[in-house]
C-alpha cells in the first residue's frame with residue numbers, strides 16, 4: 147500500500163509525463179473563469195512560478211498556495227465547501243486547502259507546511275468524495291485529466307489500494323450518454339454528472355425533457371452503483387450528493403462545448419431546455435444561453451479586425467480571415483459578424499452580379515449565398531464543419547442559381563433591343579462582311595458545327611461582325627458564348643466576353 151506522500155508523487159509524476167504543458171503565453175490569472183477551473187494544480191504551479199523545477203513538490207506547491215492566497219478572493223463565508231457539489235469539482239486544490247482549514251489552523255501552520263495542507267484536503271475529500279468510475283482510468287484520458295481535481299486523481303492513481311483504506315466506501319459513477327438527436331450525438335459525450343436533487347418522484351424533480359430516462363431521444367443517465375436513497379419510478383437512479391465529472395470537450399464541438407459550460411453554471415438542471423432557459427427565456431442554442439449568462443467574451447475585437455481588414459484586403463482575403471476566425475477563434479456570435487460584414491465579404495460577387503445582371507433586387511442575396519458557399523468550402527478544407535454548426539445560414543447549392551452567372555446572363559437579354567440592333571447592323575454590313583456573316587449563320591442554323599477563322603487587317607470590322615453574330619444568335623433565344631484571351635479583349639465583345647475560355651465553359655450548363 148502506498149503512503150499518501152507516494153500517492154501524491156505518483157500523481158505529479160504522471161501529470162508531468164503525460165500532460166501537455168500549457169502555452170507559454172497563457173497566464174493563469176488572465177484566463178476566463180471557465181478555463182481557470184480546469185487547470186490542474188501542477189499546471190498552475192508551472193504557470194505561476196515558472197522558475198520552479200518540477201522536482202520538488204513542496205517547492206512547487208508553496209508558491210502556488212501563496213500566490214492564490216494573495217490574488218484570489220476567498221470563497222464567501224456562507225459558502226460551505228461540502229454543499230458545493232458542482233463547484234467543488236472545479237475548485238483547485240490550494241483553494242480547497244485554504245477552505246477546509248480553519249482560521250486557527252491556518253494561523254497555527256501559517257500554511258508553511260504544504261504537505262499538511264495538501265493531505266488534510268486529500269483526507270477531507272477521501273471522506274466525502276466518491277471515487278471515479280472503475281472503467282475510467284486517468285492514464286488513458288489525457289484530455290480529460292485536467293478536469294479531475296488532484297485528490298480524485300490521487301485516489302485513482304492508487305488503483306491497487308484498498309477502497310476502505312482510502313476512505314471510499316463505495317463506487318458511484320454516472321454516465322451521461324447522448325442520443326442521436328442531441329447536440330452531442332456526434333461525439334457521444336460521456337459525462338459524469340452529479341446525481342439528482344432531493345426528490346421522491348419524477349414530478350417533484352420537475353423533469354421536462356428527461357435527463358435521466360433511458361430513451362432513444364433523451365439524455366440518458368446511467369448510475370451503476372451508488373449510495374443514496376432510491377427514487378420511486380427510477381430504478382437505476384439514486385438520490386445522493388455524489389460528485390461527478392464532466393469530460394473536456396473541444397471547442398470545435400461547439401454546442402457540446404457550451405452545454406458543458408452551462409452544466410457547470412446551472413445547478414440541478416433537469417433538461418436541455420432547463421439549461422437553455424435563462425431568466426425565463428428559452429434560447430435556441432447553448433451558445434446563446436452562455437452569451438446571456440456573460441460566460442463568453444464578445445466579438446468586438448473580431449469585428450474591429452474585419453473592419454480594418456476590409457479597408458485594405460480583397461474579399462478573397464477577407465473570406466480567408468473569416469474562415470480562420472470561425473474555425474479557430476471560438477467566436478461568440480458568428481451570425482452577427484456575418485450580418486455586419488457580409489457585403490464586404492462578398493463584394494467581388496456583388497460587383498460581378500452588377501455587371502452582368504443589372505438591377506436585380508435579389509442579386510445581393512445570391513452574392514451572399516455564393517460567399518457562404520465559398521466560406522463553407524474553405525472551412526471544410528481546414529478541417530472545420532458545416533457553417534451551420536457555427537451558427538451561420540446554410541447556403542443553397544443549386545445548379546441554376548448565381549453559381550451559374552453566365553447562364554443567368556444568357557437568358558436575361560432584352561430581346562426587343564437586340565432585334566433592333568440586328569436589323570440596323572445587318573443593313574450596314576459590307577459585301578465581304580455579309581458573305582462571312584451568312585456562311586456562319588448558315589452553319590449555326592444547320593448545326594454543322596464548323597470552325598471559322600476571321601483574319602483581316604486592323605479596323606476592317608472583325609469585331610463589328612462578331613458582335614452582330616452574337617446578337618443575332620442571342621436574339622434567337624440561343625446561347626452564344628464569347629470568350630477572349632485577355633481582359634481587355636473581352637471588354638470589346640457584346641455581353642461582356644469572359645477573359646478565360648475555360649471559366650466560361652465550366653460555369654455554364656447548356657442543358
Ligand SMILES: Nc1ncnc2c1ncn2[C@@H]1O[C@H](COP(=O)(O)OP(=O)(O)OP(=O)(O)O)[C@@H](O)[C@H]1O
Pocket residue numbers: 574575576579602603604605606607608609610611
Ligand atoms: N459595316 C460597318 N458599318 C459601319 N461601321 C463599321 C462596319 N464595320 C466596322 N465598322 C466600324 O469600324 C470600326 C472598326 O471596326 P472593328 O473594331 O470591328 O475592326 P477590327 O477589325 O475588329 O479591328 P481590330 O483588328 O483593330 O480589332 C468600329 O468603329 C466599327 O463600328
